[in-house]
Every structure is written in C-alpha cells, then in structure tokens.
Amino acid sequence: MRQLQVFLGIAEMGTTSAAGQKIALSQSATSAALNELEAALQVQLFDRVGKGLLLNENGRLLLPQAHLVLDAVRSMEAQFAQPDAAWPGLRIAASTTIGNYYLPDLFAHLQSTVATNKASGLPSLFIGNTSDVVQRIENYEADIGFIEGECHQAGIVVEPWLQExxxxxxxxxxxxxxxxxxxxxxxxxxxxxxxxxxxxxxxxxxxxxxxxxxxxxxxxxxxxxxxxxxxxxxxxxxxxxxxxxxxxxxxxxxxxxxxxxxxxxxxxxRFSLIYQAHKSASAQLAHFLQLVRRWPSVTQTAAPGEAGAAT
Structure with a gap:
C-alpha cells in the first residue's frame, strides 16, 4: 500500500522529493518504494526527464487501478475505525453555491434519518468551483461531487439532481x-x-x-x-x-x-451529482446516495433554509 501511495504521490508531484514531502517520507525512502514497486511489476512506471519523473504508458495504465485500490482500503479503514458512525469517512466535494446554501439543509435532513445508536458526525466537505470538484472526483479525493457546471470527463457518472x-x-x-x-x-x-x-x-x-x-x-x-x-x-x-x-x-x-x-x-x-463510474460503493455510500437522490422531492417547493423544516 505504501508503494502505491508513493507512486500516486510522484505521479502528482513530479519528483520523489516533492512526493516524499506530501506523504511524509524521506526522499531516499520514496525512491526505494518506487524501485520496489517497479521491480515487483517488472516494468518502469516513469520516464526520467531531467530532474523530474513523468508517467509513461505503464504508469498511465497503473494510475486508475492504484486509485481504486487505495480508495477501497481507505473506505474499509474508515468503516472499521468508526463502526458506529453514520457516514464513516465519507468525503463530499461541492461547488460554491451548493456547498454554502444547499448542503447544510441536506446534512440536516441526513441527520434526521440517523438511528439513535449512530454517532452524529457529518461527512467531510470540500467547497471549490466546478473544475476543482471534478478534479477531486477524478483523483479519488472525494466520494461524491455536487456541481453547478458541466462535466464531460470519461469515467465520471453525471446524474441530474436539482433545478435552480x-x-x-x-x-x-x-x-x-x-x-x-x-x-x-x-x-x-x-x-x-x-x-x-x-x-x-x-x-x-x-x-x-x-x-x-x-x-x-x-x-x-x-x-x-x-x-x-x-x-x-x-x-x-x-x-x-x-x-x-x-x-x-x-x-x-x-x-x-x-x-x-x-x-x-x-x-x-441544473445541479448534478458526480462520482467515479468504477468506484466500489460501501453500504454507507449507497445509503447516502439513496437519500440524496430522494431529497429534491422534499425541497422542490422550498427555498434553501426552509428545507430542514420541510423534513
């Protein structure tokens, strides 16, 4: 797992030193982990260009699979680390208007559905513009995205959500x-x-x-x-x-x-939900999506700020 983290860090940052800083490893340990991964796979994953490293064809093939593996591990760790949490480790990314004005009411609605034996923690929330949210979904840095603009990236599912x-x-x-x-x-x-x-x-x-x-x-x-x-x-x-x-x-x-x-x-x-087409959905994520898809029927006649009362 550490080798895959190093691989993704180098793919993002472009050098072993920058990747090491990102994942809290020394440059020598980062280089060693990359060498071990390449030896295990018996292929080179990067082209050495000056002082930098660029993904080659092998690396580009490995990239989405590495994201999937680490995403599955992260979901498993979160679920077992917080067995009584309603939304263990769930990561949400939203564009600005949705994140600031709609998701607070959605989260209040979600909390009203939580069983009394569950912890009341909220999902983590990143707010940026639409391109930021799409990038987070592409990089498996968020489980679900809410966007106000368009998304045409391959491998990302786009579902209509709300009209505004x-x-x-x-x-x-x-x-x-x-x-x-x-x-x-x-x-x-x-x-x-x-x-x-x-x-x-x-x-x-x-x-x-x-x-x-x-x-x-x-x-x-x-x-x-x-x-x-x-x-x-x-x-x-x-x-x-x-x-x-x-x-x-x-x-x-x-x-x-x-x-x-x-x-x-x-x-x-139209607001849209976006998520990775090949992402494995945990029971919590599937339940979250079910509630989110149902929520527009609660809010279609209510302005933001009134939806919580409507639930």
Missing part, C-alpha cells in the same frame, strides 16, 4: 430599478457593467452562456472569486449581476438588492 433559477439584481438606486413594474430591454442591459464569477466556476459558465444568448454583447466590469463578494459589490452599486436566488434572497428581503425582470426568459440551471 438565477435572477438579475442591481442596487436599489440604480436607474433600472426605478422603472418599477417595467421589464428591462436588451438594449438597456447591454449598456450595463456586469460582475461575474471567475473562470472555472459553474455559475460563471451558466451566466456567461445566458447573457451571450440573450444580449449578444455585454461588458464584464469585474471578476470576483465567490458569489458572496459579487452580491455585496452589486449592493454597493458597482454593477449588475445574475446570481442564484439562494445567494441573494437575504439582501432582497432587506431591500439592499432589487430584482430586475428582463423581457426575455429567466436563467435556469
């Missing part, structure tokens, strides 16, 4: 906000400054495609790394944006943002 609406928002004193009851025209919106998420974000992908289709041309005045920053920038009068209802509902209720109603169709998107 994004709305146009502006500062209450913005000129477009003063035309109460009127729909905003394409020409009006083309003139405005738009605030967007960073490249690689599922929200950015959805909004950029939507605005391009509806406005043909629009001006991006700035990119910000999360939707929280964008909504407060809009509330400060720095531009318009198109954001998840879940993200802006609090500032809308407080009167710090105004929803704009365009003369064209609203923006909708």
């Amino acid at each position: 609406q994004l709305i146009l928002v502006c500062h209450p004193q913005h000129a477009l906000a003063q035309a109460a009851g009127q729909r905003c025209s394409v020409s009006d919106l083309q003139k405005e400054a738009w605030l967007l998420r960073e490249a690689g974000s599922g929200t950015r992908e959805t909004v950029e495609q939507y605005l391009s289709q509806q406005l043909q041309a629009f001006r991006c005045a700035g990119e910000l790394g999360n939707s929280e920053a964008i909504k407060y920038a809009v509330a400060a009068g720095l531009g318009l944006s198109c954001l998840s209802v879940a993200v802006v509902q609090e500032l809308l209720a407080a009167g710090r943002l105004i929803q704009l109603h365009p003369e064209f169709a609203p923006c909708e998107r």
Whole structure:
C-alpha cells in the first residue's frame, strides 16, 4: 500500500522529493518504494526527464487501478475505525453555491434519518468551483461531487439532481430599478457593467452562456472569486449581476438588492451529482446516495433554509 501511495504521490508531484514531502517520507525512502514497486511489476512506471519523473504508458495504465485500490482500503479503514458512525469517512466535494446554501439543509435532513445508536458526525466537505470538484472526483479525493457546471470527463457518472433559477439584481438606486413594474430591454442591459464569477466556476459558465444568448454583447466590469463578494459589490452599486436566488434572497428581503425582470426568459440551471463510474460503493455510500437522490422531492417547493423544516 505504501508503494502505491508513493507512486500516486510522484505521479502528482513530479519528483520523489516533492512526493516524499506530501506523504511524509524521506526522499531516499520514496525512491526505494518506487524501485520496489517497479521491480515487483517488472516494468518502469516513469520516464526520467531531467530532474523530474513523468508517467509513461505503464504508469498511465497503473494510475486508475492504484486509485481504486487505495480508495477501497481507505473506505474499509474508515468503516472499521468508526463502526458506529453514520457516514464513516465519507468525503463530499461541492461547488460554491451548493456547498454554502444547499448542503447544510441536506446534512440536516441526513441527520434526521440517523438511528439513535449512530454517532452524529457529518461527512467531510470540500467547497471549490466546478473544475476543482471534478478534479477531486477524478483523483479519488472525494466520494461524491455536487456541481453547478458541466462535466464531460470519461469515467465520471453525471446524474441530474436539482433545478435552480438565477435572477438579475442591481442596487436599489440604480436607474433600472426605478422603472418599477417595467421589464428591462436588451438594449438597456447591454449598456450595463456586469460582475461575474471567475473562470472555472459553474455559475460563471451558466451566466456567461445566458447573457451571450440573450444580449449578444455585454461588458464584464469585474471578476470576483465567490458569489458572496459579487452580491455585496452589486449592493454597493458597482454593477449588475445574475446570481442564484439562494445567494441573494437575504439582501432582497432587506431591500439592499432589487430584482430586475428582463423581457426575455429567466436563467435556469441544473445541479448534478458526480462520482467515479468504477468506484466500489460501501453500504454507507449507497445509503447516502439513496437519500440524496430522494431529497429534491422534499425541497422542490422550498427555498434553501426552509428545507430542514420541510423534513
């Protein structure tokens, strides 16, 4: 097992010294483990290029199998280390809006299903953009991913999960906000400054495609790394944006943002579940997936923050 950990570390980091630091081994011990693995398999796994190591064809063949073996071992260790836990060692990765606004209610629902003789610990949660989540699933660093954007990687299963609406928002004193009851025209919106998420974000992908289709041309005045920053920038009068209802509902209720109603169709998107096609599912993981797939029926008429009460 240590040899496979070393192999994966070198494949990721590119040198034995960097891999050793990642897995807390000396460079000599890392090199020795690689030599032992190559001797056992009777093949070389890397091409030596300068001071670095690059996976060769043999290494690329071994890579997914090594991930599978270590993932199975990790799941087994977690289950036996926490026999009374509801979700032993379960690793979740989610893109930003889902992780911040939807998963807390989902976790509350999951906790309500836990038997009284089970520990109440939560799954571990990583939050990043869609590309970060896909990468974690590819590298077997997460068991289940929740994404807002697209995923076309081979070997990853993509399941439709929830539908969500994004709305146009502006500062209450913005000129477009003063035309109460009127729909905003394409020409009006083309003139405005738009605030967007960073490249690689599922929200950015959805909004950029939507605005391009509806406005043909629009001006991006700035990119910000999360939707929280964008909504407060809009509330400060720095531009318009198109954001998840879940993200802006609090500032809308407080009167710090105004929803704009365009003369064209609203923006909708689909959230998806993703996971490795060849991953062996433990009983806990299978049960978790079953509950997650059922959860949209609880929340389809409830905004985030209300779903826990609905359960």
